Amino acid sequence: MVPRTRALLAAVLLTSAFAAPATAAVPAPPPISTVPSCFATCPMGDMHIVVIVRDLASNPIFDALVVLDFSGCPDAYVCTVPGGDPYIYDPAARTIRMTTDASGRVDFPLRVGGGCGPGGVKIYANGVLFQSYALASPDQTGNGMVVCFAIDTDCDVFASKLGTADPTADFDCDGDVDLDDQLTMHLHGSHSCHGIVDPAKRSDWGRVKAFYR
């Protein structure tokens, strides 16, 4: 092998050794990647946050790390049950993370209540800022449950925002707080971090009371 060829081969091998794996592809921010129009969650985990991560050529990125950053949203109430969620919560950093599947998709069944104004919650993919949001939840009081009588005042707090453009109660992302958002409040009534809060069941009340203290 002539020296020139040997040098070329060495360069190719070196390049291959340090070639970036597919997982290190750089995510392209929205609208190439897909993010929610607004950030609405329920403590029971039945309002999903879905993100699809793509590169500049619109190819889905597998195994991209998607981070939901709540560090600027101190009133977000993150429910935690060890091993109970498909994502990882870091309580010190106040972040939630999960990696994308082969189609570049992550689906967070986020169990989060509370709220905060615009910019409080951020979505990152492989370190690239995708979007920042206000946080909206039917758990308007940020205590991990949606209850409108006796032990909680979620409906009263929501009602005070009806007719406004307050993003912390705009669950359907259309820029206002109206009867459609009120319907979402009703649909998520009695939802909590621990499932349905049923006043007829003493055990559930016990949990709620314990939760409330």
Ligand SMILES: [Ca+2]
């Ligand atoms: Ca509440």
Ligand SMILES: [Ca+2]
């Ligand atoms: Ca709305």
